[in-house]
Amino acid sequence: IIMQVNIDQLEEYLEKLYDLDVKEKVKGSFMIMQLARNPDFLDKLITNETLLGALSRVLKEEGKTSMELVMNILYVFYSFSHFSQFHEIIETYDVGAIVMNTIEYENRRYNEIVKGLKHPKTNKETTKKLKRMLAKQEKLLFVCFHILLNLAEDISVELKMKKRNIIPYLANMLDRDNVDLLVLTVTFLKKLSIFQENKNDMIKYKVYERVKRFVNIKNEKLVNASLRLILNLSFDGDIKKKLNSIVARLIKLLQTQAHHEVCVKLLYQVTTQEENLKYFSETDLAPLVAEYVITYPQQPINTELLALAINLANDPACAKQMAANRGLMRLVDKLVKSPNNLLAKYVRNISQHTDIKPLFKPFIPSFFALATKTDSADLLVETLGIIGHCDIPDFSYEQLIKQYNLTNFLFHNLLPSRQVEDDIILEVIIVTGVICCDSACAYIISKTNLVKTICDLFDEKQGDDEIALQILYVFYKFLSFEPTRAIMMRQKHIINALADLLRDKNQPIRRMADSSLDLVMKFNPGIAEELKQKKFEVYNEEWLNAVRNEGHDEDGLEESYDSFNDSQHLNDDVSNWNAD
Numbered sequence: 001i002i003m004q005v006n007i008d009q010l011e012e013y014l015e016k017l018y019d020l021d022v023k024e025k026v027k028g029s030f031m032i033m034q035l036a037r038n039p040d041f042l043d044k045l046i047t048n049e050t051l052l053g054a055l056s057r058v059l060k061e062e063g064k065t066s067m068e069l070v071m072n073i074l075y076v077f078y079s080f081s082h083f084s085q086f087h088e089i090i091e092t093y094d095v096g097a098i099v100m101n102t103i104e105y106e107n108r109r110y111n112e113i114v115k116g117l118k119h120p121k122t123n124k125e126t127t128k129k130l131k132r133m134l135a136k137q138e139k140l141l142f143v144c145f146h147i148l149l150n151l152a153e154d155i156s157v158e159l160k161m162k163k164r165n166i167i168p169y170l171a172n173m174l175d176r177d178n179v180d181l182l183v184l185t186v187t188f189l190k191k192l193s194i195f196q197e198n199k200n201d202m203i204k205y206k207v208y209e210r211v212k213r214f215v216n217i218k219n220e221k222l223v224n225a226s227l228r229l230i231l232n233l234s235f236d237g238d239i240k241k242k243l244n245s246i247v248a249r250l251i252k253l254l255q256t257q258a259h260h261e262v263c264v265k266l267l268y269q270v271t272t273q274e275e276n277l278k279y280f281s282e283t284d285l286a287p288l289v290a291e292y293v294i295t296y297p298q299q300p301i302n303t304e305l306l307a308l309a310i311n312l313a314n315d316p317a318c319a320k321q322m323a324a325n326r327g328l329m330r331l332v333d334k335l336v337k338s339p340n341n342l343l344a345k346y347v348r349n350i351s352q353h354t355d356i357k358p359l360f361k362p363f364i365p366s367f368f369a370l371a372t373k374t375d376s377a378d379l380l381v382e383t384l385g386i387i388g389h390c391d392i393p394d395f396s397y398e399q400l401i402k403q404y405n406l407t408n409f410l411f412h413n414l415l416p417s418r419q420v421e422d423d424i425i426l427e428v429i430i431v432t433g434v435i436c437c438d439s440a441c442a443y444i445i446s447k448t449n450l451v452k453t454i455c456d457l458f459d460e461k462q463g464d465d466e467i468a469l470q471i472l473y474v475f476y477k478f479l480s481f482e483p484t485r486a487i488m489m490r491q492k493h494i495i496n497a498l499a500d501l502l503r504d505k506n507q508p509i510r511r512m513a514d515s516s517l518d519l520v521m522k523f524n525p526g527i528a529e530e531l532k533q534k535k536f537e538v539y540n541e542e543w544l545n546a547v548r549n550e551g552h553d554e555d556g557l558e559e560s561y562d563s564f565n566d567s568q569h570l571n572d573d574v575s576n577w578n579a580d
Helices: 007-016 022-036 039-046 049-062 067-081 084-092 095-118 124-151 155-163 166-173 179-192 196-204 207-216 220-233 237-254 260-271 274-280 285-294 303-312 316-323 327-337 341-351 357-373 377-389 398-403 406-412 422-435 439-446 450-461 465-480 482-489 492-503 507-523 525-550 555-565 570-579
Strands: none
Touching: 007 022, 007 039, 007 049, 022 039, 022 049, 022 067, 039 067, 039 084, 049 067, 049 084, 049 095, 067 084, 067 095, 067 124, 084 095, 084 124, 095 124, 095 155, 095 166, 124 166, 124 179, 155 166, 166 179, 166 196, 179 196, 179 207, 179 220, 196 207, 196 220, 207 220, 207 237, 220 237, 220 260, 237 260, 237 274, 237 285, 260 274, 260 303, 274 303, 274 316, 285 303, 285 316, 285 327, 303 316, 303 341, 316 327, 316 341, 327 341, 327 357, 341 357, 341 377, 357 377, 357 398, 357 406, 377 422, 398 406, 398 439, 406 422, 406 450, 422 439, 422 450, 422 465, 439 450, 439 465, 439 482, 450 465, 450 482, 450 492, 465 482, 465 492, 465 507, 482 507, 492 507, 492 525, 507 525
């Protein structure tokens, strides 16, 4: 209904609010509402204290007599609420409290309407009437909640709403079908969900269970608002576990421009739980994400997209899909042209899987080139991590060591004077073990100070189990080839340290020390008897302790001795530490 209104006749419209006839009040409020629709009149209306007082009074005293009357007056305040500078004024007239009272009343009336609709004796005419009432009510509720959403810009006002139980009322709105009301409700809930206390209430009132149905509808605005609300809720562990129920839909929505960003974030949340990764290998998500990364048009690549790719690459099947169809080649090319530590971490996660490692052989020179040139510590760690996974059978690093002067590069990053971070030291040690893969490589290493430097580093880092284990593996590699073995045999304190480590609390370290000592005894018979005696003392000490503490019989000696001589776990122990 369009009626001609005149701001100069405001007093006339205001007079109707004092009329005893409700119809006249409705008419007067409607005319004032029409004025409020015009932004040019808002300043004059908001400064009219008589008007605001009358509107507030009618709402309080006669709000239940006519839905139209309430609707008209609330729409006036709705128009004011769009402007932050008016909030303090309208709050002076208790508009927020009045609106909450209206919502509470309409909620009770809704329950009665629903009962009427479900009653077996309700005829068609009554059903139509009740549905018309619901439609009017939803329009009223839209205005009510929109006023509150606008007023909630002020956190103190939002807290008052929380105390008045706005969350359960909003949660109930999710059972409605009015799209405009649903978009508003979901948007309001998203704003409230920033705070943990509110999020807990939403979980209590099953907001996720109610809102997830909206991701399947055709209204893009409601879909996007729902996804963003679900994203906020997904930081709760229980909700995160429930996201599996919408994963298929998320993958589909990921491919739309409107929802791509929020779907990336939601899918990332799902992939943070390792048990979910296997599920994704049965979808097309992994190659899809790989393609998004490779073809990303800007620099730097979106962080959330890379984080999703990094998580997916932890699963062997997903990583294989990402590397297939020239995917690995394109990805490495992207990394070389646009170096990025997260992109390198993504490639590193792919490289950890045994079945994929051979595919990396053509790109190893590119990784060395990147590692030796970068000034970024984070990128260096990830690039060395990729190389550390490239322990490929029948692949010699001899030419690469010469081409990139790797021994000097590795030595340079282990110098105490440079105060290199432990993350880099660890990766340098791992790479040293990888490149010391045959006698030719060992010969080049033996002509540098690298062996002696790593021995000195072991003295310094022995208390760090992760670094110590990797150094022990490098010792094992050094002892495996004559050129480096000759240097190792002169490091008496290292041989003694290996013997002492047979008593270490860390089982992988004990095994690695034991395996290295086996090589020492094999190639240096002169100290073999002494080392055998030390081993015997350690094994005997364990047996004696077992007898004293647990009452085991003498069979424990043989069992304990066998466990120390079991070197089959050597590669597993090192691989596990590398993976960590």
